[in-house]
Amino acid sequence: MSFPTKAALIGLFVACLATGAALSKPRGASAVTANAGAYGIVYIAEDAFRNWDFHCESSLSCVDPTNVDWPMSLLFWNNAEIDKVKNLLSSNYPFKGGICASDQHARLKDSGPNDTAYYHWDKDDGIKSICCPEGEYANHMRLYAAGDLNHNQMYNLYWRYYVIASTHKDMNEPECTAGLPTSYGYNEDAEYLAYLIWGWLGHYGVYDQQSWANAQNGDYGVHHLRNDGSATTLEVQ
Amino acid sequence: MRFRRIGFVLGACVVTLIWGRAAYAVRSGASLPTLLTRSAYRVKTSQEFKNGTAVTFRPSRPDQTFRLGDIEFPPAAQQGPRLWYIGYLALDVDVFRLPAGGSIYISANTDRATFDMVKIIRESAAAERPRVHWSTFDLVRGHRDKVAAGKTFRLRTENYLPYAGVQPGRTPATLHVEQFGGAKLRAVTVRGGIARSSRSPYAISLRVRYLGENAVVGKPFTAQVHVAPKAENDVLRRVAVSAQYPHGALSLRVGSPLRQVGTLRRDRMLTYEFVAHTPGKIPIDFVVTSTINGPVGRTVVTVSPAHTAWLSDRRHQTGLLVLLLGGLFVAGGATIARQRARGDAPRAISQA
Numbered sequence: 209m210s211f212p213t214k215a216a217l218i219g220l221f222v223a224c225l226a227t228g229a230a231l232s233k234p235r236g237a238s239a240v241t242a243n244a245g246a247y248g249i250v251y252i253a254e255d256a257f258r259n260w261d262f263h264c265e266s267s268l269s270c271v272d273p274t275n276v277d278w279p280m281s282l283l284f285w286n287n288a289e290i291d292k293v294k295n296l297l298s299s300n301y302p303f304k305g306g307i308c309a310s311d312q313h314a315r316l317k318d319s320g321p322n323d324t325a326y327y328h329w330d331k332d333d334g335i336k337s338i339c340c341p342e343g344e345y346a347n348h349m350r351l352y353a354a355g356d357l358n359h360n361q362m363y364n365l366y367w368r369y370y371v372i373a374s375t376h377k378d379m380n381e382p383e384c385t386a387g388l389p390t391s392y393g394y395n396e397d398a399e400y401l402a403y404l405i406w407g408w409l410g411h412y413g414v415y416d417q418q419s420w421a422n423a424q425n426g427d428y429g430v431h432h433l434r435n436d437g438s439a440t441t442l443e444v445q
Numbered sequence: 446m447r448f449r450r451i452g453f454v455l456g457a458c459v460v461t462l463i464w465g466r467a468a469y470a471v472r473s474g475a476s477l478p479t480l481l482t483r484s485a486y487r488v489k490t491s492q493e494f495k496n497g498t499a500v501t502f503r504p505s506r507p508d509q510t511f512r513l514g515d516i517e518f519p520p521a522a523q524q525g526p527r528l529w530y531i532g533y534l535a536l537d538v539d540v541f542r543l544p545a546g547g548s549i550y551i552s553a554n555t556d557r558a559t560f561d562m563v564k565i566i567r568e569s570a571a572a573e574r575p576r577v578h579w580s581t582f583d584l585v586r587g588h589r590d591k592v593a594a595g596k597t598f599r600l601r602t603e604n605y606l607p608y609a610g611v612q613p614g615r616t617p618a619t620l621h622v623e624q625f626g627g628a629k630l631r632a633v634t635v636r637g638g639i640a641r642s643s644r645s646p647y648a649i650s651l652r653v654r655y656l657g658e659n660a661v662v663g664k665p666f667t668a669q670v671h672v673a674p675k676a677e678n679d680v681l682r683r684v685a686v687s688a689q690y691p692h693g694a695l696s697l698r699v700g701s702p703l704r705q706v707g708t709l710r711r712d713r714m715l716t717y718e719f720v721a722h723t724p725g726k727i728p729i730d731f732v733v734t735s736t737i738n739g740p741v742g743r744t745v746v747t748v749s750p751a752h753t754a755w756l757s758d759r760r761h762q763t764g765l766l767v768l769l770l771g772g773l774f775v776a777g778g779a780t781i782a783r784q785r786a787r788g789d790a791p792r793a794i795s796q797a
Contacts, residue, residue: 291625358590359582
């Protein structure tokens with residue numbers, strides 16, 4: 209075998225490895241690492257939750273700033289429940305599951321009688337404005353509440369029935385639109401848009417009302433993290 | 446004859462008793478759906494919606510709000526910390542249609558602040574004979590998740606009102622029905638009210654006290670954590686306290702961060718001895734879990750660097766102050782003595 213042929217084969221092998229590694233990365237997997245100052249727990253009454261969602265849920269070792277996906281930035285409160293909020297937003301975020309969106313995981317605690325567990329994991333693939341956005345951004349929102357299946361709301365005397373959410377934008381995801389430049393993030397824009405949509409649908413909200421201490425900005429490859437650290441509160445009546 | 450008269454009197458007594466009991470049962474059943482855990486919650490007073498009359502609502506729109514009545518809160522009413530308001534409802538639910546993916550929500554509010562929410566869905570979209578499934582969550586009984594026997598079912602709910610739901614004076618109470626995905630509620634019959642209780646929704650008190658003056662890098666410091674039931678005679682089970690802190694900044698000298706208390710009847714103290722590895726403000730959270738609510742106590746410890754440790758000790762500070770004062774005294778004495786010595790010496794007089 210001549211030298212150029214051998215080199216070409218090695219090159220091909222390396223390219224295959226690189227492609228395989230890229231494709232095996234879970235959707236939305238991020239090179240983002242949360243800064244120490246932006247990573248923590250939000251406490252309210254006797255409830256608590258991590259201020260980022262995570263790629264994994266299998267063990268406590270997942271709870272790590274290197275495993276984060278996106279910062280939490282929305283609070284649906286008063287009369288909120290995950291499926292209800294998804295129903296209310298269905299005209300603007302009509303897509304979910306399948307190829308459109310993949311699960312991420314939140315870590316939350318909702319103190320109540322007979323709740324013997326400490327923190328719960330909750331997973332959600334979320335709701336999306338466009339399933340496979342090509343050349344334009346889709347808005348993607350994942351909603352979380354502590355508890356088991358069918359326990360899709362939390363309650364305390366301040367926020368009443370509430371759920372929390374992370375939101376970001378997606379464009380040209382490799383699973384749908386191979387070959388086009390992929391881009392994720394712009395969380396603050398996605399949060400503001402959710403606030404505007406909530407208003408258009410006739411509900412009340414306050415942009416950037418709660419400090420959840422997860423402000424972080426930066427470009428990490430195709431992930432463009434933009435978050436001012438304050439969450440928008442959206443009232444469900 | 447006498448026996449016949451006695452028999453008649455006894456018979457009349459029995460009939461009266463039965464009638465009275467039956468009448469009482471009807472009256473109490475119609476008037477008040479008693480708070481299920483009334484004695485446990487030490488209910489002091491209660492106000493019923495519509496004077497305890499059952500009211501039936503038939504929603505004609507997918508999203509509809511009905512008036513339950515008004516609640517008259519006292520002039521200085523507020524939610525806690527001594528008296529707590531609990532909303533309670535008895536609901537007779539009649540589901541007309543519940544397709545796969547459809548859902549019905551019934552929620553109750555005072556002053557637009559929601560204190561109760563029931564979600565109704567089909568048990569399983571794939572099941573051949575799907576059944577009605579309801580779930581709710583509150584601070585009295587926690588999460589409940591049930592499958593109803595048919596399309597009509599009865600449930601009771603109780604929950605602490607939110608802070609914003611308790612306002613002095615007359616406050617409207619409403620019932621909100623929302624239907625999604627083609628689901629349809631035929632009717633819901635409601636009885637209920639608001640009770641006032643001395644029992645806090647937060648069942649465990651938590652106090653944290655740090656011993657000593659300052660935390661210093663490399664030196665141990667102690668936290669005393671007190672947990673106790675808030676209400677007298679409460680017995681809380683499976684109580685545990687967990688200390689959470691940044692592991693690079695602190696470590697525990699002895700034992701594990703998780704301490705099992707088990708059954709808690711009265712005040713219990715747990716001692717945590719930490720060693721700080723880095724200076725600065727370090728958060729330490731003490732999280733209590735139990736079969737009832739568990740509080741979270743966040744504390745922040747300021748750790749001084751080791752080289753300033755000597756100065757941060759009060760005994761050292763006092764010693765240093767004594768030394769300084771002593772030094773000042775000696776220096777002052779020496780100056781005065783020197784001036785006196787100068788006074789005795791002949792002065793140089795300049796003469797122009």
